[in-house]
Amino acid sequence: MPALTPEALRTAVASLTPSRLPAFVQDLVEATTSAQQTQSLAPLRTFVHTWGVFVAIQRRPSRATRLRHLEEVVSAGTEDPTDAIAEIRRIYAEAEAEAGL
Template identity: 80%
Template structure:
């Protein structure tokens, strides 16, 4: 797991999911701007938490693919999403622990 700093997370996102780099950069700019405007580190902490969990999930391609599958089940609205939602929450919780956030 990379360090929970923007530079390390940027490198991990670029390596694991290059297509997500525009979103990463946009979120970083928004967090930095908000932190300056609010004179608070909270937006940067939120950014690091969100992207740390994302990287922890994407580090394992099968886990990322399984999460996308579960999200598709929920989005489709065809079957009861209760089990899929519970599993999504577990994946995110496990990734947060792994990331140390």
């Protein structure tokens, strides 16, 4: 797991999911702007949390694939989503723990 800094996370995103790099940069710009406007570090903390969890999930392709499948199950609305939602929560909790959040 990379350090929870914008540069380390950017490198990880570029390596793991290059197609998500524009979204990463946009989120970083928005978080920085918001932090300056509000004079608060909260937007930057949220940014690091969000992208740290994303990287932790993407580092394990099988977990990322499983998460996408579960999200599709919930979105489709054709099955009871209770079990899928519970598993999504577990995946996010594991990723947060791995990221040290």
